[in-house]
Amino acid sequence: MRKNIIIGLIIFCLPLQAEQRTKADIHPVDISEFEFIDYNLNTIQVPGKDSSLLNRFFQKIDTLLETGEGTINILHIGGSHVQAGTFSHRVRQNLDMLNGDLKTPRGVIFPFSVAKTNNPSSYKVTSSGEWDAVRNVKKDRTTPLGMTGRSVFTQDSSALVNVFLNPDGNRRWEFTRLRLLGYVEDGSDNVVPVVYHNNDTIKGYFDADTKTYLYDFPEPSDSFSVGFIQKDTIPSTFVITGFIPEKETPGIVYHAIGVNGASVPSYLGSEYFEEELHLLKPDLIIFGIGINDAAANNFTERAFRSNYNALIKKIKRVNPDCAFIFITNNDSFKRISRNNYRVNPNGEVAKRAFYQLAKEHKAGVWDFFSLMGGLSSMQQWEEAELAKVDKMHFTREGYLLIGDMFYNAFIGYYKEK
Numbered sequence: 001m002r003k004n005i006i007i008g009l010i011i012f013c014l015p016l017q018a019e020q021r022t023k024a025d026i027h028p029v030d031i032s033e034f035e036f037i038d039y040n041l042n043t044i045q046v047p048g049k050d051s052s053l054l055n056r057f058f059q060k061i062d063t064l065l066e067t068g069e070g071t072i073n074i075l076h077i078g079g080s081h082v083q084a085g086t087f088s089h090r091v092r093q094n095l096d097m098l099n100g101d102l103k104t105p106r107g108v109i110f111p112f113s114v115a116k117t118n119n120p121s122s123y124k125v126t127s128s129g130e131w132d133a134v135r136n137v138k139k140d141r142t143t144p145l146g147m148t149g150r151s152v153f154t155q156d157s158s159a160l161v162n163v164f165l166n167p168d169g170n171r172r173w174e175f176t177r178l179r180l181l182g183y184v185e186d187g188s189d190n191v192v193p194v195v196y197h198n199n200d201t202i203k204g205y206f207d208a209d210t211k212t213y214l215y216d217f218p219e220p221s222d223s224f225s226v227g228f229i230q231k232d233t234i235p236s237t238f239v240i241t242g243f244i245p246e247k248e249t250p251g252i253v254y255h256a257i258g259v260n261g262a263s264v265p266s267y268l269g270s271e272y273f274e275e276e277l278h279l280l281k282p283d284l285i286i287f288g289i290g291i292n293d294a295a296a297n298n299f300t301e302r303a304f305r306s307n308y309n310a311l312i313k314k315i316k317r318v319n320p321d322c323a324f325i326f327i328t329n330n331d332s333f334k335r336i337s338r339n340n341y342r343v344n345p346n347g348e349v350a351k352r353a354f355y356q357l358a359k360e361h362k363a364g365v366w367d368f369f370s371l372m373g374g375l376s377s378m379q380q381w382e383e384a385e386l387a388k389v390d391k392m393h394f395t396r397e398g399y400l401l402i403g404d405m406f407y408n409a410f411i412g413y414y415k416e417k
């Protein structure tokens with residue numbers, strides 16, 4: 001098991017030549033329009049009227065645009081909507097336009113394919129050997145987890161995981177240093193993780209300050225492989241909780257963390273959440289957790305807010321000046337029996353809780369519940385082929401639209417300040 005750790009920043013700012021721009025040069029993206037969507041509600045609202053934290057965050061974007069200097073870390077955290085990767089990656093791609101010619105790293109990733117679950121299509125993961133996996137929704141697990149809410153682990157000395165950041169061939173996302181988040185389960189040094197690239201072995205080292213493994217690449221890369229050397233005849237288990245590809249480049253770095261079925265208590269129960277969050281020290285967190293909380297039969301607004309407050313308390317210990325944007329739950333239905341669904345009224349209850357949380361924490365709210373059409377509107381999204389038949393999740397086209405709408409609300413708020 002890991003011990004308490006002291007953690008440093010993952011991104012280091014170095015001056016870089018970049019075109020000078022202002023917010024006047026930034027524009028929303030074109031989106032498809034549907035009559036059941038209330039586009040007038042596509043805004044970031046600040047219920048408490050104290051927008052100082054958000055404004056301070058957006059001032060950093062001003063500096064980035066005007067000088068090409070400064071590193072901004074954004075973390076989007078949620079459940080299956082985020083794990084799927086389409087919504088979050090669309091936001092990432094849109095925000096990357098603000099970086100201009102600054103080539104930033106992609107952000108934290110997890111090898112979902114190794115865990116035999118859906119991996120975002122924006123990066124590719126393959127593996128070999130014997131692996132096990134666990135996620136933070138499992139209450140009976142014994143393997144501690146970090147901020148990604150997942151882990152894969154192995155005792156197999158032939159096990160290998162391969163990651164490709166640009167499977168489409170467009171080499172936008174690169175890194176010069178790889179940070180491996182993980183640990184030897186029994187606390188020994190009997191397992192050494194090794195990184196390979198282009199048939200070469202990258203010499204790494206264990207960073208005692210952060211309790212992470214660091215590998216410096218001789219030139220920018222967009223792929224890597226990780227294997228393991230067992231020192232003892234009795235194998236030890238190595239646990240991977242994620243990877244952070246790093247690069248000493250200023251700009252906006254958009255991180256996304258999502259776990260299928262995760263609720264707010266799921267992340268509260270991730271033992272190393274706060275410790276690993278220090279590696280990002282996010283300037284802004286976009287909260288998209290709540291759809292699974294509201295699906296529970298015992299859901300209450302009071303408990304929901306209490307859990308969120310506990311999670312925010314952890315985050316503020318990492319960065320007291322972190323800004324927040326809450327995304328309200330989408331409308332959803334509960335399955336009663338085969339082909340029989342009933343609208344979930346908790347969407348409106350959760351919406352009320354998000355507004356109250358935003359008021360308490362000087363945060364913004366993107367009211368997607370109202371924007372998409374309110375209670376029972378998921379039926380219309382399904383009929384338009386924007387939502388799936390489970391009436392909880394969206395199609396690829398739906399997630400892309402959601403990503404574009406969120407970006408437009410984000411940019412709209414920024415341009416007004």
